[in-house]
Amino acid sequence: MSKYPDEQNILRDPRWEVTEAARRIQQALTRMGLCYETKDGHLVEVSYSRIGVVGDQYGLLEVDLQRLPRKVTVNKLAHRDTLHHLTAVVGKPVKKLNTTGLTYCVVLSPEPKGRLPKRVELDVDSRPPGEYMIPIGQGCQGAVWRSLLDTSHILVGGESRSGKSTWLNCLLAALLNVYGTDRLNVAIIDPKGVEFTAYAGIPHLVVPIAEEPKQAGEVTDWLMGEMNRRRRLFTGYFAKNLMTYNSRADKPLPLIVTVIDEVTDIALQCGLRSRFYTNLIRLASKAGSFGIILVLATQNPKAEVLNTLIKGNLSTRIAFRVATPEHSRTILGVSGAEKLSREIRGRMLARLDAELVELQGFLVNDAQIMALAERLGSRLTKPPLEPVERDLVAYAVEHLGGGFKIGELARAFAGDERTSAWHIRKLAERWEQEGLLTKPAHATAPRMVTPRLLSLLTR
Ligand SMILES: Nc1ncnc2c1ncn2[C@@H]1O[C@H](COP(=O)(O)OP(=O)(O)OP(=O)(O)O)[C@@H](O)[C@H]1O
Ligand SMILES: [Mg+2]
Structure with missing residues (x-):
């Protein structure tokens, strides 16, 4: 995993690197006195007529000779000492290109070793050992997973269609794939009402998926109640966190993952004095130690909603592409996420363990989620078969080689009006x-019983 020690190195995008070099060179030349102040106090600095990148390796800065500040000459700008100084300021070799006019040539950083993929399917089997591991994304050196016990609450930001809901789905899928209801419970608030429908009715849900602000308030009420219940239980065992409690108590408690999509919008709809919002602040500050983890996502990272009361307690931050450096700062504490490519969906900057890394988020497709939800018994998926339907399928499998032969079934089940040929057809x-x-x-061939139908028979 690569480390990015400061904001300047967040992204190795050559276009960004050369713009940054241009800014620093201009500042340095001004500080060296290679500028001109007009009588009315206006500062005329060296400016560029063109800034470009050649083959991702060199940045070219063509100085605008038409607008050179008075008394500043090309000789001064291209002097060996000046170039030497600029190299020190930019931190990368700065040379003069041998052309007419004056063009600075900046040698850009070499490509980082190994490129991030543009698309990676979630491989649940690559899950490293550990409790409550969630997939964060693919790094240059492999998949990055973290335990929810370490990440604690999570904030996910990014503009529309940048990959937030997909990321949340990966998180849920990875956990639901492993843990039963005795170890994991889930609460979901989904104002859009489309992102998590597959999970409606899975037994892990502590309350139905909330879509309306009022329901969202009720979910947080439930969580507050549960937190207070757990607080009393924990005191009896002198436990300060879920793992300690579970190792001491006879009846362990499940971790409760609370996913709130579009959290800013609900907070603003409910109002900043609403039960929803005041509960949210309390949960953010206290619920983590009782095994209630918040995962908040927003495309609209407004500082008035995500204020320090909330954000201060969300230690893990994921930023997909955002519109402005301010949004990046609200989510990550530094700018940079606005430079992520819009074309590569799911590309993110993640602040994990106080370290910033660029990763490619995993992709999980609807079919995988539906299959998982079906296995868990989601309401959306097929309800169990009626007894008479079971009999028909069983007969087709046992006596008709799996062929759902309407005439033969009708004959075999004659006498019951629910199994007339018409009904069976x-x-x-x-x-x-x-x-x-x-x-x-x-x-004239019969329809055949599929393995999926067979699996409903055994449920
Ligand atoms: N990790 C990824 N890799 C590849 N494609 C992705 C990834 N994440 C998302 N996408 C693509 O981008 C589309 C939008 O993603 P998603 O719905 O997760 O965005 P979002 O940030 O939740 O958007 P919105 O704010 O509109 O809800 C997806 O349908 C998918 O095609
Ligand atoms: Mg979404």
């Missing part, structure tokens, strides 16, 4: 549409 057509039966191979 309707059922077969519906199941075919739902992908539970295959399409008939030819006009």
Whole structure:
């Protein structure tokens, strides 16, 4: 994992690097007196007519000779001592290009070893050992995972369609894939009402997914109640965190992951004096030690909502591309996320353990999530089969080689009006549409029972 010790080195984008060099060179020349102050106090500095990058290795800064400050000459600007000084200021070799006019040539940093991929599917099996590990992203040297016990509360920011919800989905998928309801509970607030629908009805949810501000307030009420209940329980065991409590108590408590998407919008809708917002501040400051972890995402990182009361307690920060340096500062504490490429969705700067790293977020597709939710028993997925449906499927598998033969089934189940040929045909057509039966191979062939239908039989 690469380290970025200061803001200047956050991104190795050559365009950004050369603009930064241009700014520093201009400042340095001014400080060396290579500028001119007009009588009315206006400062005329050396300026550029063109700034460009050649092959990602060199930055070219063409000095605008038409607008040279008075008394400043090309000889002075290209003097060996000046170049020497500029090299020191920029921190990279600055030379004069041998062309007419004056063009500074800045040697840019070499490419970092290993490039980040532009797209990585989440590989749940690459999960390193450890409790409550969540995938953060792919770095130059491999996948970066962290334990929620270490990250504590998380703030995720980024402009629209930058990859926030996808990241939250990866986090949920990775955890739900491993932990049952005895170890993990989930609360979700999703004002858009589209990002987490697959999880509606999974048994891990402590309360139904909230979409309205009022419901959001109720979720935080529930969490406050649970936090206070846990506070009393913990006191009895002299426990200061969930792991200690669980190692001492007879009945362990699950970690509760609370995902709040578009948190700024709900906070503003509810109002900054609302129950939702005051609860949120209390939860951010105290809930972590009781095993209630907040994961807050926003495309609108307003400082008035994400004030120090909240942000101060969200120690892990993830910034996807943002619109302005201010937004980057609100999320990460430094600018830089506004320079992330808009084309590469899921690219992020992550502040982990007080270290800033650039990573490519993982991608998890809808099919994976649906399969997971189905396994967990989401309401959206197929409800269990009716007894009569079970009998039909069982008969087709045992006596008809898996063929859902309408005539034969109707004969076998004759006498029951729910299993008339007409009813069975309707059922077969519906199941075919739902992908539970295959399409008939030819006009007279039967539809076949799929493994998915079979799995519903065993549920
Ligand atoms: N890590 C990723 N790798 C590749 N593509 C991604 C990644 N994350 C997101 N995308 C793509 O970008 C699209 C938008 O992502 P997502 O819905 O997560 O953005 P968002 O930040 O939640 O947007 P909004 O603020 O509008 O809710 C996704 O549909 C997906 O196609
Ligand atoms: Mg989203």
